[in-house]
């Protein structure tokens with residue numbers, strides 16, 4: 001960590017010293033293991049689409065009042081499940097079983113939502129999908145009478161359906177009578193992502209969209225775990241990431257896990273970070289910024305001032321009005337590392353290499369940053385660009401989130 005020149009409470013709107021970035025890109029070797037997911041490495045992710053999706057997801061996220069979480073019993077289970085990178089880390093997918101016998105689907109474990117929904121034999125879609133939950137083939141599927149759910153986004157895309165009680169295998173831990181949301185209709189813009197068979201919401205204390213209100217899968221899962229926590233270790237361009245449930249995998253992190261409390265009455269995994277620094281530049285900026293740790297968002301979305309500050313350290317970067325204010329730069333640009341500090345003194349380093357997200361189709365030779373501005377709210381989103389640089393512990397009982405360093409060169 002660089003020497004700290006603490007500019008206490010200095011506003012990040014102020015001017016600051018420009019310097020040539022000193023970070024270097026280390027060649028990262030990666031091993032890859034096939035987990036039965038088909039992927040096309042030649043496909044570039046559509047960065048601007050990821051950006052607009054993230055804004056839409058969070059433009060409509062309305063935190064609801066806190067629900068009752070009652071533990072009827074304590075189980076002692078632990079388990080882990082692979083998190084495979086899809087299309088240059090556009091998303092990470094994990095195999096989760098639904099029904100009896102279990103039908104395994106590739107779902108996105110999403111700490112930024114609370115709904116567990118899948119494409120099913122009930123889903124009316126124009127183009128067929130490879131993997132769906134065939135309700136009729138599950139001997140334990142039971143429609144919960146009178147339930148409906150609907151998820152809508154700002155661009156008019158949506159999914160809706162109803163809910164079943166059925167069994168789930170998450171990380172080898174069987175849950176019976178869990179609430180599984182079956183999609184009846186999914187708008188074409190959502191269904192266009194053929195890799196995702198469903199979403200598995202893991203938000204801290206948020207209700208799902210199911211009406212009337214049903215317990216979330218995370219509430220049900222919590223009582224089965226040896227410890228009421230799960231961890232995420234997402235990996236840069238790799239299939240070797242994993243989520244663990246009920247335990248912390250000490251082989252996946254280095255050094256102590258430092259915890260920071262969630263904000264009061266959080267429904268998301270929401271906390272404040274307190275410092276930031278562009279590596280190679282002199283100053284740390286100290287203030288408080290509200291953020292949500294969201295495995296289901298590709299990008300890191302922070303306030304425009306922070307993002308301006310970061311890219312002002314990149315002389316070739318420019319903000320493109322024609323692309324909704326997206327920041328990009330010539331692909332041969334080496335981006336500086338970005339540091340984010342917590343009140344407890346812990347500092348995360350997001351390598352510049354991770355912030356270089358993807359090529360831009362519309363602007364040949366230009367690449368899009370994984371750090372982009374978030375205008376609509378007073379909080380930011382620490383999506384996968386951030387999370388793959390750290391080991392994260394989502395501690396339900398403690399109402400806190402923990403971070404540790406990890407070996408990024410695996």
Ligand SMILES: *[C@@H]1O[C@H](CO)[C@@H](O)[C@H](O)[C@H]1NC(C)=O
Pocket residue numbers: 145
């Ligand atoms: C569900 O509703 C239908 C029709 O209203 C009714 O016939 C059936 O008994 C209900 N099932 C349960 C489990 O309540």
Ligand SMILES: *[C@@H]1O[C@H](CO)[C@@H](O)[C@H](O)[C@H]1NC(C)=O
Pocket residue numbers: 264265
């Ligand atoms: C949290 O919820 C409690 C009880 O509903 C309320 O009294 C309190 O003001 C809330 N705190 C914040 C920071 O919103």
Ligand SMILES: *[C@@H]1O[C@H](CO)[C@@H](O)[C@H](O)[C@H]1NC(C)=O
Pocket residue numbers: 263264272288289290378
């Ligand atoms: C978190 O940061 C916000 C500013 O983004 C501030 O208003 C709030 O008081 C902070 N909360 C805590 C608990 O530090």
Ligand SMILES: *[C@@H]1O[C@H](CO)[C@@H](O)[C@H](O)[C@H]1NC(C)=O
Pocket residue numbers: 330332333
């Ligand atoms: C990047 O490419 C541009 C033109 O394509 C060139 O002018 C520039 O010198 C290159 N920069 C680096 C750091 O290689």
Ligand SMILES: *[C@@H]1O[C@H](CO)[C@@H](O)[C@H](O)[C@H]1NC(C)=O
Pocket residue numbers: 025331332333334335356357358359367
């Ligand atoms: C940035 O990422 C793009 C797309 O993955 C890649 O082609 C380019 O070489 C990267 N730039 C640097 C400087 O590593």
